Amino acid sequence: xxxxxxxxxxxxxxxxxxxxxxxxxxxxxxxxxxxxxxxxxxxxxxxxxxxxxxxxxxxxxxxxxxxxxxxxxxxxxxxxxxxxxxxxxxxxxxxxxxxxxxxxxxxxxxxxxxxxxxxxxxxxxxxxxxxxxxxxxxxxxxxxxxxxxxxxxxxxxxxxxxxxxxxxxxxxxxxxx
Amino acid sequence: xxxxxxxxxxxxxxxxxxxxxxxxxxxxxxxxxxxxxxxxxxxxxxxxxxxxxxxxxxxxxxxxxxxxxxxxxxxxxxxxxxxxxxxxxxxxxxxxxxxxxxxxxxxxxxxxxxxxxxxxxxxxxxxxxxxxxxxxxxxxxxxxxxxxxxxxxxxxxxxxxxxxxxxxxxxxxxxxxxxxxxxxxxxxxxxxxxxxxxxxxxxxxxxxxxxxxxxxxxxxxxxxxxxxxxxxxxxxxxxxxxxxxxxxxxxxxxxxxxxxxxxxxxxxxxxxxxxxxxxxxxxxxxxxxxxxxxxxxxxxxxxxxxxxxxxxxxxxxxxxxxxxxxxxxxxxxxxxxxxxxxxxxxxxxxxxxxxxxxxxxxxxxxxxxxxxxxxxxxxxxxxxxxxxxxxxxxxxxxxxxxxxxxxxxxxxxxxxxxxxxxxxxxxxxxxxxxxxxxxxxxxxxxxxxxxxxxxxxxxxxxxxxxxxxxxxxxxxxxxxxxxxxxxxxxxxxxxxxxxxxxxxxxxxxxxxxxxxxxxxxxxxxxxxxxxxxxxxxxxxxxxxxxxxxxxxxxxxxxxxxxxxxxxxxx
Numbered sequence: 001x002x003x004x005x006x007x008x009x010x011x012x013x014x015x016x017x018x019x020x021x022x023x024x025x026x027x028x029x030x031x032x033x034x035x036x037x038x039x040x041x042x043x044x045x046x047x048x049x050x051x052x053x054x055x056x057x058x059x060x061x062x063x064x065x066x067x068x069x070x071x072x073x074x075x076x077x078x079x080x081x082x083x084x085x086x087x088x089x090x091x092x093x094x095x096x097x098x099x100x101x102x103x104x105x106x107x108x109x110x111x112x113x114x115x116x117x118x119x120x121x122x123x124x125x126x127x128x129x130x131x132x133x134x135x136x137x138x139x140x141x142x143x144x145x146x147x148x149x150x151x152x153x154x155x156x157x158x159x160x161x162x163x164x165x166x167x168x169x170x171x172x173x174x175x176x177x
Numbered sequence: 178x179x180x181x182x183x184x185x186x187x188x189x190x191x192x193x194x195x196x197x198x199x200x201x202x203x204x205x206x207x208x209x210x211x212x213x214x215x216x217x218x219x220x221x222x223x224x225x226x227x228x229x230x231x232x233x234x235x236x237x238x239x240x241x242x243x244x245x246x247x248x249x250x251x252x253x254x255x256x257x258x259x260x261x262x263x264x265x266x267x268x269x270x271x272x273x274x275x276x277x278x279x280x281x282x283x284x285x286x287x288x289x290x291x292x293x294x295x296x297x298x299x300x301x302x303x304x305x306x307x308x309x310x311x312x313x314x315x316x317x318x319x320x321x322x323x324x325x326x327x328x329x330x331x332x333x334x335x336x337x338x339x340x341x342x343x344x345x346x347x348x349x350x351x352x353x354x355x356x357x358x359x360x361x362x363x364x365x366x367x368x369x370x371x372x373x374x375x376x377x378x379x380x381x382x383x384x385x386x387x388x389x390x391x392x393x394x395x396x397x398x399x400x401x402x403x404x405x406x407x408x409x410x411x412x413x414x415x416x417x418x419x420x421x422x423x424x425x426x427x428x429x430x431x432x433x434x435x436x437x438x439x440x441x442x443x444x445x446x447x448x449x450x451x452x453x454x455x456x457x458x459x460x461x462x463x464x465x466x467x468x469x470x471x472x473x474x475x476x477x478x479x480x481x482x483x484x485x486x487x488x489x490x491x492x493x494x495x496x497x498x499x500x501x502x503x504x505x506x507x508x509x510x511x512x513x514x515x516x517x518x519x520x521x522x523x524x525x526x527x528x529x530x531x532x533x534x535x536x537x538x539x540x541x542x543x544x545x546x547x548x549x550x551x552x553x554x555x556x557x558x559x560x561x562x563x564x565x566x567x568x569x570x571x572x573x574x575x576x577x578x579x580x581x582x583x584x585x586x587x588x589x590x591x592x593x594x595x596x597x598x599x600x601x602x603x604x605x606x607x608x609x610x611x612x613x614x615x616x617x618x619x620x621x622x623x624x625x626x627x628x629x630x631x632x633x634x635x636x637x638x639x640x641x642x643x644x645x646x647x648x649x650x651x652x653x654x655x656x657x658x659x660x661x662x663x664x665x666x667x668x669x670x671x672x673x674x675x676x677x678x679x680x681x682x683x684x685x686x687x688x689x690x691x692x693x694x695x696x697x698x699x700x701x702x703x704x705x706x707x708x709x710x711x712x713x714x715x716x717x718x719x720x721x722x723x724x725x726x727x728x729x730x731x732x733x734x735x736x737x738x739x740x741x742x743x744x745x746x747x
Contacts, residue, residue: 167223
C-alpha cells in the first residue's frame with residue numbers, strides 16, 4: 001500500500017491505533033519493565049510507519065506488527081548489552097512466536113482481567129492501585145501500611161494468582177456459554 | 178497440564194521476576210523451564226501479560242478489541258497538521274498537488290499517532306487518582322456499621338474516596354445537590370461532585386433538575402440522571418454484596434477476592450420519577466475517539482437506553498433487559514429520606530449462630546415447645562444445608578435454576594401433633610411511642626412450604642389464630658383463606674406506611690419462583706386489610722402453622738432470609 005493514498009493512509013493509521021494495546025501487551029510480557037516496554041513500543045511505531053508500504057491490506061496486522069516489535073526488543077537488548085537477569089534469545093523467540101499465534105486469546109484474557117479487577121476485595125484493589133498504577137515501591141507501601149515488605153510481596157503474589165485463576169475461569173465460562 | 182510442583186516453581190520464579198527479586202541463577206532456571214515446555218511458556222505469557230496489564234488504568238483495561246478509531250480523512254488532516262508543519266500549506270488530502278517528504282509525514286503522523294494513542298489509551302477515567310477535592314458530604318446515618326474506616330455524619334468526602342458500608346444506611350449529598358441514600362452492605366466510591374460508583378449494594382438517588390447529568394457507575398454500566406428519582410442495585414448470583422474488612426489478610430490458601438470466576442454481576446436500575454439514561458459498559462468502551470482530542474465537546478455520546486418513571490431494567494454481561502416495573506420494595510428504606518430516622522427493627526437473622534433456638538435470641542422471644550421436638554432453627558443457612566432440606570421439594574426440574582437466594586431458605590417442616598394454640602414462634606415487641614407518628618415497615622422473605630405447614634407472619638399484639646399473612650389482632654373469619662402449595666418456592670413482600678397511628682397504605686405481594694421465568698407475581702393473591710392499631714405497641718411475630726396429624730414427624734423448622742425493617746421518624 002502506498003501511504004500517499006489518503007484512504008489507505010487512514011486505514012493503516014486506524015489499524016496501528018487500534019492495536020496499540022495489543023502491541024504494548026506483547027512487548028511488556030517479554031520485557032517486564034514498563035518504561036523499557038514503552039520505549040520499545042514507540043520505536044516499533046516509527047518502524048511500522050516507515051514500513052507501511054510493505055504491509056499488505058487484509059493480512060494479519062497484529063502478527064506483522066508484533067514481529068517488528070520482537071525485532072525492536074532484540075535491538076534494544078543489543079544496545080543495552082546482555083544483563084544478568086534475562087531470558088535467552090532462544091526462549092524469547094519461542095515466547096514471541098507463541099504470543100503472536102495466540103494474540104486473540106491473550107486479548108480476550110486482557111478483557112476478562114478487567115472484569116476480574118472489578119471484583120477484587122477493597123483492600124486488594126487499593127494495594128494493586130498503589131503498586132501498579134501509582135508505581136509506589138513495595139518498601140514504601142509496606143512502611144506506609146505498617147506491614148513487612150515480605151508480607152506485601154506475598155499479598156501481591158496472592159492477588160496476581162487469584163486474578164489469573166479468575167481470568168482462566170472467566171474464559172472457560174464464556175467458551176461454553 | 179503442568180504438574181503442581183513445577184507450576185508452583187514457575188509461579189514462584191515469575192513472582193520474583195515481577196518484584197525485581199530474581200537472581201541470575203533463578204533466571205537461568207526460569208529460562209531452562211521455559212525452553213523445554215510449551216505449556217510453561219503459555220503460563221508465562223498469561224501471567225506476565227496480566228502483570229503488564231495491571232498498570233493500565235481501568236478504562237483502558239476495559240477497552241474492547243474491536244473498537245476502532247474510525248478516522249475520517251478530515252480527521253487525519255487535522256492530525257497531520259498537529260505539528261504545525263507547513264508541508265501541507267494550501268494542500269488538501271486527496272488532491273493531486275499533495276506532496277510531502279515521506280520522512281516528514283512519518284514524523285508528524287507518528288507524533289499524531291502518539292497523541293491519538295495517548296488519548297485513546299488513557300481517556301480520563303471515572304476514578305481520578307489521588308485528587309483531594311471535596312465532592313460530597315455525609316448528611317445522615319442510620320444504624321450504620323462500617324467495614325474498616327468509620328465515617329460520621331458531617332464528614333466531607335473527597336474525589337476517589339471509597340466507603341464500605343456493612344449495614345444500615347448513609348445519606349450523602351454531592352456538591353451539586355444530588356442526594357444519594359446508600360444501603361448496606363455496599364461498596365461505594367465518590368468519583369467527583371457529579372458522579373459516584375456503586376460496586377455492590379443498593380442506593381437511591383434524588384437529583385434535582387439543575388443537577389441533571391449526575392452519574393452512577395456500576396460494574397455493568399453507567400446510569401446518567403436526567404432530572405429524577407431512581408434506584409440502583411448491584412448484586413451477584415451468589416447472594417448479593419458482601420463487604421470485607423479493609424486490611425484483613427486472608428489466612429487460608431484458597432481465600433482472597435470475592436469471586437470464583439463464576440459470579441455474574443447484575444445491575445438493576447429502577448426509575449421512580451423523571452428519566453434516566455442507561456449505558457452498558459462495553460458501549461462506553463467502544464465509543465470512537467473524539468475528532469479533536471483537546472475539545473471535550475466532541476466526545477461522542479454512546480448509544481444508550483432511556484428509562485421513564487415506572488420502568489426498570491437489569492444490565493448484565495452488557496445486555497439490557499426490561500423488568501416488569503420499577504419496584505419500590507427493593508429500596509424501601511428510602512421512604513423517610515430527608516428526615517431523621519430511627520430504626521425500630523431491622524433483622525435478617527443472618528448474624529445469629531446457626532442452630533436450634535429456645536427461649537431467647539437477642540430481643541427475640543423464642544416460644545417453642547421442647548417436649549414435642551418443636552424448635553426454631555435460626556441463622557444463615559448455607560447452600561449445602563438448604564439443598565439438603567430442599568430435597569423435601571423442588572423435585573420439579575422446571576424450577577431450576579433455583580432463585581438467586583436459594584441458599585437462604587425458609588423451611589417449615591411438620592412437627593408432632595400440635596394443638597393450634599401451641600406452635601413454635603419467634604416474637605419481638607417493638608418499642609413504640611414512635612409508631613404513633615410515621616413509619617415504614619418492610620418485610621420480605623422467601624419461603625418453601627414443605628408438606629402441611631402454612632407460614633404466617635404478623636404484626637400483632639399477639640399471634641393470630643388463622644394461617645396466612647396476618648396484620649391484625651383479631652383475624653377476620655370472613656377473610657379468604659390463602660393456599661400455599663407444597664414444594665413451591667414463594668417470595669412474599671409486605672410494605673406498609675403508617676402515619677399517626679394509622680395505616681395509610683399497604684402493599685402485599687406474593688411471587689412464585691418459576692425457574693426460567695424467574696419470580697412471577699401471583700396476581701390473585703389477596704390478603705385482608707390490616708387494621709392493627711399502631712398506637713398500641715405491637716409485636717412482630719413469625720410462626721409456622723402446621724396442619725398436623727398424628728403421623729407428622731417432629732423436626733425443627735428454619736427461618737432464613739427474612740428481611741424486616743421498621744423505620745420511624747425521630
